Amino acid sequence: MKIKLLLFLLCFNSSVYSAASFQEEEQTLTATQQQELKKIEQLMAELFADHEAVKNELVENDSTATTQQNLTNNDLTNKKEAIEHNKVYSLPEEMKKQLLDDMIWVEGGDFNMGSNQPEASPRETPEHTVVLDEFYIGKTEVTQALFEQLMGWNYSYNPCPACAMNNLSWFNMQLFIAKLNHATGKTFRFPTEAEWEYAAKGGQQSKNYTFSGSNNIDDVAWYAGNANKKSHHVGQKMPNELGLYDMTGNVWEFCQDDMSRKAYSKETRTNPLIGNMTQMNRPAMKVLRGGGYEFSANESQVYRRDGATNNVRMPDIGFRLAMSKK
DSSP states (O other): OOOOOSTTOOOSSOOOOOHHHHHHHHHHHHHHHTTGGGTTHHHHHHHOTTHHHHHHHHHHTOOOHHHHHHHHHHHOOOHHHHHHHOOOOOOOHHHHHHHHHTEEEEOOEEEEESOOOTTSOGGGOSOEEEEEOOEEEESSOOBHHHHHHHHSOOOOSSOOTTBBOOSOOHHHHHHHHHHHHHHHSSOOBOOOHHHHHHHHTTGGGOOOOSBTTBSSHHHHOOOTTTSTTSOOBTTOSOOOTTSOOOSSSSSEEEEEEEOOTTSOOSSOEESOOOSOTTOTTSOOEEEEESOOTTSOGGGOOTTOEEEEETTOOOTTEEEOOEESOO
16 A cells, blocks of 8 residues: 655555656646635635635744645635635526535444455454435536536546546635525535445445445446546436446545544444534545545445545545435
């Protein structure tokens, strides 16, 4: 297992990226999109009034010049340019209706979270009972079309309207959710990690598949064996027992929880959520679930978990919406 450090990324799982080839691609994109990647400070200020304090804390907590440079290149912006992008965007009624129709109700109940299998890593054990209330979760990952309609920008790798939104940070995702809630009058959010795994396993309709919806990963996922090193249109593979698509593969999905090796225990837990949700603007490692298009089948079982810092952007990280009620 090797840890990949890129754009202040701290992950707890192995990566099959070629570091040299990815860095070469990143340098090319940086040369052509440098200004575009800096247009978020004003957007950050909308949701996080003390963004500067977050930036300073991140810099203070890492003594390397690389960290400060990454913050400068990726989390700061020219305010004049940001204002141009900080327009008031709304959702057409048809798109709003489709969004709500695609929020799938998940019956509450208990399930076994994690795994006791020999190949499971310590952070994925022990298997333990979790009890959840009912909730709603997105049928697919958030698409580039939905994100761009509301936010007015899209810096995804492999841009296409029907593909999963990617190359944005957990902070950017929170900004999108805040704008979405304003535009719809609803209360969208990230799924908790427990909600995510429960839904991926099929909830009360679970058939205990290895992957989300099948024991054959090719049925349900874009992964290293078939994705050709890129994300694909959402919803092309088979859905799982709840009608959810791409819960295995395509892009990793951020959850609400902080990543913690101590999150799992043998005790029964009810509606668990790891982290201080009153301070969402603090630097933190956030949970990633679902696997991505560059990961193999033996890295994509439904119990697999990973993590990345909340300011990182990667081409294989996206997100899915959840809500407690419509």
